[in-house]
Amino acid sequence: MSQAKIKVENLSLWYGAAQGLKDVSVEIGEHAVTAIIGPSGCGKSSFLRTLNRMNDHVPGTRLTGRVLLDGEDIYARGQDPARLRKRVGMVFQRPNPFPMTIYQNIAYGPRVHGQRGEARLREIVEQSLRRAALWDEVRDKLQKSAFELSGGQQQRLCIARALAVEPEVLLMDEPASALDPVATSKIEELIVNLKESYTLIVVTHNMQQAGRISDRTAFFLSGELIEFGPTRDIFTRPRDRRTEDYVTGRFG
């Protein structure tokens, strides 16, 4: 495994009085796919959202510990969350396109970040859509509303939208949970292809999926990181009893 892109040190997170994450420490490798698994409510989304400071917008959250991106603490004073999120993109569980055309959905981010010139933007739109394996399906209707796409297409549009601002890290929160098997396999294939250029962290409920796409896997339980290691080890010879119970389907 290559060097660490993200280093999380003793991270704890509270929602008001309730603790969502408990003293989590982990190193996430560059150009790799890291899967996050665990039962519902164990803190997978919470963890993911600390990596791009999305929890800043949830009232009542409090956080201790450090998150280092390329060695720099993203929670240090003077760090700009918007700049951080341009580097650490996010794809959500439910497709959430903007109320605009397909084209605008993708061009919006680059344009806000200073990319002018319609020709260059068109290039970015096409390239992003191609990477998200959506281009062939939408090339003739770029000026249609994004809401006219199917759920799976919308999700790939959201992936393309995230890619268009050229992040370094891509966080994906159950990106395929609302999709049928065909769309799911498209997105899985996409994730594997993307790791050449990006560092990916993918939350999933689906063990087989974690096995297919990820290099390393982190298992969470009640806000704690129980085990973290190469995906094959987690599934074939877990060190912790609770991990074993979970991956063999004995609970969760």
Place this chain on the structure above:
Amino acid sequence: MATPGKVPILDRAMRVATGIVAGGALVAMLAIFVFLLRDSWPSIQYNGGHFLTGITWNIGNLYGNSMSSHNGVQAPAGATYGILPFILGTLLSSLIAVVLAVPLAVGIGLLLVEYLPRRLGDSLSFIVEMLAGIPSVVIGLWGLAVLIPWIGRDFGPWLQAVLGFIPIFRGPVGSGQGLLASGLVLAVMITPIIAATTRDVLRQTPRETKEGALGLGLTRWEMIRAVSLPWSASGIFGAVILGLGRALGETMAVLMVSGSAVNYLPQNIFSPIGTMAATIVSQLDSAMTDPTGMAVHALAEIALVLFVMSVVVNVPARILLSSAVRRGGDAQ
């Protein structure tokens, strides 16, 4: 739990009830229209189109015996009923109110939903709703006691000095009563209404979509421009039109600060004006003394014109708003 057979019956009953209420509202509107039309019919016959284009309002010589007669209806000698100044007064004061209120109200709505911490936003929300409920006569009194002296002494001369190169800001400020005062009073009245509705519509913007924007590295303001405003645009537009409807029909507050002009077309922002609604009230007393009844018919025709105007403004606004709210978190 209802038995399976019961649900459709309840469902149907509900639908029938909704139908009756909706139909009742429509019938009531129609009844008002018919009533106004009948009451103003003699005036419509007497004045024809001149009613809308004439600038002189004169209920004639009520004490002589001479009559003038048109199309078979009679009015006191010398009577003319032209309401163009009132139409203009209404439209211009409402326009000023909307131009001032919209940015302010949308700003307040955004502040409440996007910028203030939850608790502060909620208490401010409450204040906005209180403001929306202040009786208009109270605001009129405030206009009379505070706003008008301020315009007459400070704001008016200042406006003249700064913007005097634009013709509409030239002209005598006078006491402070007039178009500007009316517009400001109306703006004060409709800002909370538009702000409260804007807040409700903005709250409907799905959190996921807003997070999607933040997730791309957009700042909060960029997120608002990318997601919240487009998502809420039709609803905010509906709120604005609703506010406009309110301004067009406002009576008491405007009556108190407008200067109650008749026979006078507004020349600039300081001109005294009369609005349609305010004129009906201010002219009613003298109109009642007209033995032919024509003056009252003419006032009824003003009401008819105002009614039609309000319907034209309100119906599309309601439709926009209800579809914006129904759409809720879903796709547009």
